[in-house]
Amino acid sequence: MTDHVTTHQAEEDARNEDILIYVNGRILPKAQAVVSVYDSGFMLGDGVWEGLRLYNGRWSFVDEHIDRLFEAAKAIDLDIGMDRAGVIAALEETRRANGMETDAHARLMVTRGVKTRPFQHPGLSRQGPTMAIIMEHSRPKIPRPIRLATVPHLRGLPMTQDPKLNSHSKLNCILACIAAEKAGADEALMLDVHGFVNTTNACNFFIVRKGEVWTSTGDYCMNGITRAKVIQLCRDNDIPVFEKNFSLVETYSADEAFLTGTFGAQTPVGMIDGRVIGTGEMGPMTERIRGLYKQLVGA
Known part of the structure; x- marks a missing residue:
């Protein structure tokens, strides 16, 4: 690629x-x-x-x-x-x-x-x-929706390297990113210890299904500040939002997917493991959340 x-x-x-x-x-x-x-x-x-x-x-x-x-x-x-x-x-x-x-x-x-x-x-x-x-x-310039590939690497567990630590020891995330690049993707989608969808190697991960916003339980991912702001924005604006276990089957058939992080705010995902997500472009819910987040930052 x-x-x-x-x-x-x-x-x-x-x-x-x-x-x-x-x-x-x-x-x-x-x-x-x-x-x-x-x-x-x-x-x-x-x-x-x-x-x-x-x-x-x-x-x-x-x-x-x-x-x-x-x-x-x-x-x-x-x-x-x-x-x-x-x-x-x-x-x-x-x-x-x-x-x-x-x-x-x-x-x-x-x-x-x-x-x-x-x-x-x-x-x-x-x-x-x-x-x-x-x-x-620094002005983010991401020219198209991100492509993800699922990798075998897991985020650390609380008894190994807790993912809630923003530590300098990033090797497992780097190896995940390398695996995704070898598979022709931009970034790695990492599962949790139970095989549920968790996070990417650098960002938190969300999907949109039938007007609902889903993200992982938060037990095995970084405690993202942008992630928390998006969840709160959904609650404040009557957008159904769930922190829950969900699988790749549910992810592939999502209407939209996006990443959150301090740098890129909300970054649309167009493809996961070769499956086009929704239209492959930024979806209306992602766009709405982006607008709400910009208002929040501006405030």
């Missing part, structure tokens, strides 16, 4: 060559924004992160994103080294340094920091955490 699309595809923006990046309290040009090869994040994927969108001078749903960051840090026993106000101040400092007002994406990353020796034990990370913020000018 030659026209490969990703769910994080953005318009080219030459300004991103000159962005400034936050690293441990310093604002640095891209070429100088580096971390040690001894850093826990590089060495072991030992860290957590958040992605945030800037609209009209405001970070959308910033409180929920910061809540999720601190929740994840606590879960992995990582001291971020600053409070909520400090993290938001670092975001704002980076935004101002780059002169960004809207259509920007931030990736805020915190690792356990530089290790004294190249081994696993967290006690070897003695120099305090590493925090980095990459901020880019």
Whole structure:
């Protein structure tokens, strides 16, 4: 397949060559924004992160994103080294340094920091955490509905790697994405441990059937902030919405399917495992939810 699309595809923006990046309290040009090869994040994927969108001078749903960051840090026993106000101040400092007002994406990353020796034990990370913020000018540009392929890879389970952790250890999702690409698709559709439809390797997943919006139970997928906003928007606007188990049989015969995520908001799905979903284009329910979400972000 030659026209490969990703769910994080953005318009080219030459300004991103000159962005400034936050690293441990310093604002640095891209070429100088580096971390040690001894850093826990590089060495072991030992860290957590958040992605945030800037609209009209405001970070959308910033409180929920910061809540999720601190929740994840606590879960992995990582001291971020600053409070909520400090993290938001670092975001704002980076935004101002780059002169960004809207259509920007931030990736805020915190690792356990530089290790004294190249081994696993967290006690070897003695120099305090590493925090980095990459901020880019970013307008999503997804030229057609996404194509998905079901893969054998599962999201982590609570007793292995809980999918509710936005951790730096993304290898299982990367392997899922590779499997989908090998099958000629853009992204992977991942099932849960019981074989029900769960999530994709990078986004949460919804279908529309007979005027109803369905998504997974939430037990085995990432706790997506955009996912939660879509569920609430449906409830507030009398759109029947269900968090439930459903199978590939029900998915293939859906009227519409779409993905949710901080970057792309709501991205239509046109094909799954070679089956065209609905008309193969964005459906009316997806379009309606997109409109409601834009109003919410604008508010």
